Amino acid sequence: MTVGENKQQKINKVVIVGGGSAGWMTAAALAKVLGKNYCKIQLIESDQINTVSVGEATIPQISLFNKILGIDENEFVKQTQGTFKLGIEFLNWNKKKGGYMHPFGDHGRSMHAIQFHHYWLKMFNQGLAPDLEQYSLAAVAAREGKFMRSQNMGDSPLSDINYAFHFDATLYAKYLRKFAEKRGVTRTEGKVVDVSLRDSDGFIDSVILEDGQRINADLFIDCSGFKGLLIEKALNTGFEDWSDLLPCDSAVAIPCKPKDPDKLYPFTQSKAQKAGWIWRIPLQHRIGNGYVYPSKYISDEEAVDILTAQLEGEVIGKPNFLRWKTGIRKKTWNKNCVAIGLSAGFVEPLESTGLHLIQSAIAKLMALFPHQGFNQIDIDTFNKQSKTELEYIRDFIVLHYKVTDRDDSEFWRHCQSMKVSERLQAKIDLYQANGRIYREDNELFNETSWLSVMNGQGLVPSGYHPFVDALTDEDIDNRLKHIHKVIQKSVDVMPLQTDFINENCKA
Ligand SMILES: Cc1cc2nc3c(=O)[nH]c(=O)nc-3n(C[C@H](O)[C@H](O)[C@H](O)COP(=O)(O)OP(=O)(O)OC[C@H]3O[C@@H](n4cnc5c(N)ncnc54)[C@H](O)[C@@H]3O)c2cc1C
Incomplete structure (x- = not known):
């Protein structure tokens, strides 16, 4: 079959190779959305080959994945020995003592359509305001060991608490396996030793297991981890290497x-x-x-x-x-094979994006789910979106290494001097000029994240937005003090995370 033929015939069978987080997240999501009758979903995994067994910190978008699955959050936290996450603390990433927090959720509040941090920059530079993180509910609560979910409290910051989870990766895969099997996914224990391609178009026809079983499907999902058993070993898709930008391997x-x-x-x-x-x-x-x-x-x-x-x-x-090798497959969807998880590519775990990328690939696959005909434009769109998404995440991670005053080892001197992408350099230059930050092309990390890291790593803008001067210093001072007070008062009423867990989701 060539691309474009059999356009309206539906996919009858999906085979997922690999039972790590990627495999079981994909199986669970497809089973939930497609139900038992649309097509067969079979997952093949081998007990002889370990999963990476890491991937324990997440970002808030995972709540959306849980919602799609209809997972009860307390039960999920219980089953995975989970805890809650309000951000990441970075220590020793520059010479400044005490480190900094990259919290989830905003700092302060925009005023007159100007982002909060412009007002803060003006006051902080004169010694009239405390550290940026004092204006973030998530950062202040995190440092005090406090946690609760959002409450319906009108304008209060307690109405909008952004959080993610920490959990045991092995228990997470087990939890999702149970979920998926209950909804009709079949699991086959076995090691894939060969892949058979169709002569006519090079699409994958079947995978062959060690015991000789041959398993056919219309669509194959490669969740086999770094090795990329189908996408690379069978289809020779190629890999774009980003090691020169991210030195940890x-x-x-x-x-x-x-x-x-x-x-x-x-x-x-x-x-x-x-x-x-x-x-x-x-x-x-x-x-x-x-x-x-x-x-x-x-x-x-x-x-x-x-x-x-x-x-x-x-x-x-x-x-x-x-x-690992940092980078991305040249195509994460090639012919009738979609790579999800580590088989698709990897930037290092600094900002806990691995599981999010799986979730995001599943969402893209669902939006572009093929007929038997496999339209090339769908495939190209998936590949373009996946690449852009990972490039933005890569740049955000590179920012942590590049912008630092640490020069106490060859490693840090190398990081300081490395050439970064034009897009990242432009973001750094724009912030350095007048503190301006833009979220581009629906990139994963928003202005709050860029601000937290740029400020935390020690970038100091030469100026701030000129409209800030439309308010008097006294006025700005009063507003900043008010925000600071509201945040502290809100955190005061939050319970300790330990108490919250004991009450709601103790394992
Ligand atoms: C050091 C490190 C830290 C990380 N930390 C985080 C984090 O904090 N947060 C986060 O979101 N992400 C993190 N990640 C990423 C995250 O761990 C992965 O995205 C996630 O675990 C998905 O892995 P996977 O399922 O793609 O691969 P794997 O876990 O490697 O699973 C591969 C599966 O394929 C199967 N398999 C392989 N070969 C065969 C074969 N021949 N036949 C049959 N089956 C086969 C294996 O048995 C296994 O089931 C981290 C990654 C690393 C490397």
Whole structure:
């Protein structure tokens, strides 16, 4: 069959190869949306091949995924040993003591259609306002260990609390597996050892398992992880390498017991090292830790030593080493194969975007779901959107490495001097001139995120929006003080996350 033929015949069978987070998220979402009768959905996974077993911190968009599935959030948190996340704390990413928070949700409030931070910049630069994060409900609550869901409280910041989750990745895949199997997805245990292509058009005809089973489908979804069993090994799609922009290519993960189980702070921590950074993800039953490092500067043994020395409690389990090449497949949808998850590409985990990219690929696939005819324009649109999305995320992550005054190691000196994309450089220049920030092309990270990181990394604009001067300093001062007070009062009424979990979703 060539592209365009059999246009209106529906897809009768979808095969998903891989049962990590990507495989089971895809299976669960398709099963929920398509129901049991539209087409067969079969997932193949091999117990002989481990999943990456990381991917424990998320961003707020995951709530939308849960809503589509109709998941009860408290039950979900319980089943995955989950906790809540209001942002990420970055420590040692520049010389400034105390680090900074990239919170979910806005800072302050726009005034006269001018973004809040322009007013703040004017006052802060004169020593008349505290740190930016004092104007963010999420940041203040996170540092005080507080959490609750939004309440219907009119104009109060408590009406709009943006949050995400931390959870155990293995339990998450198990949870979704149960969900998907209940809705008709069949699971086949087996190792794919070969892929058979159709002579006529090079589309995938079937995958062949170690025991000789041949499994056909109309549409194949490659969730086989970094190796890209179908998209790369079978279809030779090619890979666009971004290693020159993101120097970290390795990680080691070692979970440990919490030092103080009663203190659960609702944020991920990212602590920069001489080369790379260490994550800390608090779950109900353990702390997830990992060191993301560049193999050019740090050996695996050194990485384990550096991470182990910083663990707060007794180690649970063996070190889990991961290695990757940063970048994207030249096409994430090629012929009748769609790559979702690590098989599609990877930028490192600094801003917890891996699971979001899976969710977003599923949404795009649903919007562009093919007939048997596979219109090339649908495929091209999917590929274009996927690439643009990942490029914006890449640039946002590169920003953390590029904009720093750290020069205490070869790694940081390299990061400071590396050439970044024109688009990122333009964003940096625009902010540096007059504090202006734009969200472009529906990119994932909004103005709040760009502001948090640009300001947190130490970028200081030369000016602020001229309209700010339409208000007197006294007026601005009063308004800023009011916002600050409202935020503090709101956080005062929030419960500690520990109490919130005990009451609603204790595992
Ligand atoms: C160090 C690191 C930290 C991360 N942290 C985060 C984070 O905090 N937040 C976040 O959102 N994302 C994070 N990610 C990304 C996230 O982990 C992944 O996006 C997610 O786990 C999806 O992985 P996957 O399912 O694509 O691949 P995998 O987990 O590798 O699963 C691959 C599956 O394919 C199967 N398979 C492979 N070969 C075969 C075969 N021949 N036959 C049959 N089955 C096969 C395997 O058995 C497995 O089931 C992180 C990634 C890394 C590397």
